[in-house]
Amino acid sequence: MSGVAHLYIHLPFCARRCGYCDFYSTSGKEARAPAYLESLLAELEEAADLMAPLQSVYLGGGTPTRIGARPLARLLAAVRRRCAAEAEISVEANPETVTPALAGSLLAAGATRISLGVQSFSERLRRNLERSGDAGQAARAMKTLRAAGHGNVSLDLIFGIPGQTRAGLEKDLAAALSLEPDHLSCYELSIRPGSGYARRWEAKLKAAGAESDHFYEIVVDILEAAGYRWYETSNFALPGRECRHNLGYWAGADYLGLGAGAWSTVGLKRWQNIPDLERYIGRTGKFVDVRRTEDLTAELKLWERAMLGLRCDHGADRGEIAAVVDLEQEKSLHRNGFIMTGSDKICLTRAGRFVANEVCARLLRNIEEPRRPAERAGCGGPGT
Ligand SMILES: C[S@@+](CC[C@H](N)C(=O)[O-])C[C@H]1O[C@@H](n2cnc3c(N)ncnc32)[C@H](O)[C@@H]1O
Numbered sequence: 538m539s540g541v542a543h544l545y546i547h548l549p550f551c552a553r554r555c556g557y558c559d560f561y562s563t564s565g566k567e568a569r570a571p572a573y574l575e576s577l578l579a580e581l582e583e584a585a586d587l588m589a590p591l592q593s594v595y596l597g598g599g600t601p602t603r604i605g606a607r608p609l610a611r612l613l614a615a616v617r618r619r620c621a622a623e624a625e626i627s628v629e630a631n632p633e634t635v636t637p638a639l640a641g642s643l644l645a646a647g648a649t650r651i652s653l654g655v656q657s658f659s660e661r662l663r664r665n666l667e668r669s670g671d672a673g674q675a676a677r678a679m680k681t682l683r684a685a686g687h688g689n690v691s692l693d694l695i696f697g698i699p700g701q702t703r704a705g706l707e708k709d710l711a712a713a714l715s716l717e718p719d720h721l722s723c724y725e726l727s728i729r730p731g732s733g734y735a736r737r738w739e740a741k742l743k744a745a746g747a748e749s750d751h752f753y754e755i756v757v758d759i760l761e762a763a764g765y766r767w768y769e770t771s772n773f774a775l776p777g778r779e780c781r782h783n784l785g786y787w788a789g790a791d792y793l794g795l796g797a798g799a800w801s802t803v804g805l806k807r808w809q810n811i812p813d814l815e816r817y818i819g820r821t822g823k824f825v826d827v828r829r830t831e832d833l834t835a836e837l838k839l840w841e842r843a844m845l846g847l848r849c850d851h852g853a854d855r856g857e858i859a860a861v862v863d864l865e866q867e868k869s870l871h872r873n874g875f876i877m878t879g880s881d882k883i884c885l886t887r888a889g890r891f892v893a894n895e896v897c898a899r900l901l902r903n904i905e906e907p908r909r910p911a912e913r914a915g916c917g918g919p920g921t
């Protein structure tokens with residue numbers, strides 16, 4: 538094995554939990570950040586033997602920037618000692634945490650890419666997301682980041698928010714584009730059935746009726762027209778600004794995840810650190826104790842690789858995924874205009890990309906216990 542080149546670090550601190558969010562994070566626990574940082578540094582040391590010079594690092598959360606500029610700089614310094622010269626180092630930031638001092642410190646510490654979690658510019662829709670902060674903060678944060686010299690900034694948006702109309706979505710996209718981001722991630726709101734959020738917003742979501750059915754197409758049309766490449770289901774980039782870290786996940790590369798709740802996949806082993814801040818802090822030096830490990834089969838890895846590859850515009854390598862492709866379905870999907878098959882690639886057509894989950898479910902053979910691979914890989918690998 539040649540060593541893992543992609544590293545994710547999870548920082549589970551938030552000012553307040555947003556109603557819709559299912560990622561592991563805590564609120565009101567910043568006092569534990571110094572102890573957590575020590576544990577992260579210890580886990581980084583422990584994992585060093587598994588690493589090649591890192592090509593990409595992603596600090597996600599939670600809200601990484603809530604631990605403050607100095608602790609982040611210390612973490613980045615430790616990480617950079619393990620990085621290749623041209624490594625991409627992304628840091629997620631919530632707009633309200635971005636001050637000139639933080640922006641300058643992140644750049645000096647080696648962050649090469651910032652991902653700003655905006656979600657929506659509308660005060661009303663932010664309320665419906667049960668999200669703190671105000672809509673003006675994103676523009677101020679972008680200005681601050683650019684002034685500090687950050688040349689690669691991505692924005693996260695969510696669509697399909699309760700109460701969102703077509704006009705509201707178009708307004709959000711226009712507001713995002715006016716900030717001239719290098720990259721955009723646009724996720725359809727996913728709501729865990731049976732959650733408190735689902736119960737609170739059920740009526741409003743039903744009231745939206747068919748209007749929201751076309752939101753995804755609107756997102757793609759508007760961002761493509763503005764010059765962004767739709768390079769993955771939910772991700773859009775100006776030329777050369779694709780997220781290299783996520784491209785690694787989608788290409789099926791091994792990755793290590795440090796921190797409470799983070800996932801790792803190395804060869805045929807996958808493990809998750811237990812999503813519990815105190816247990817993670819308490820196990821410093823014995824991280825194996827806070828892991829849940831599963832053995833993957835070669836077939837499952839291939840299936841995941843096919844799934845993830847097909848989500849990207851360049852598709853999946855035909856020869857590589859042949860063993861998990863249903864040949865009858867392939868012919869039928871091809872005939873019906875959902876996939877293109879060349880000699881070396883299988884790609885989804887534009888029509889196919891809008892129904893990617895359904896196309897993949899038909900194209901790929903059922904295998905034992907298929908698991909959904911990372912849809913928002915930046916947030917800690919599969920299922921975090
Ligand atoms: C886990 S969050 C962390 C980033 C940051 N704390 C924030 O809130 O912006 C990463 C991204 O995942 C997306 N996300 C989180 N929960 C989601 C959900 N239920 N449905 C769709 N996207 C979601 C948001 O776009 C968010 O920016």
Ligand code: SF4
Nearest residue numbers: 551554555558598599
């Ligand atoms: S969406 Fe971001 S800020 Fe909100 S709870 Fe999740 S991680 Fe924290």
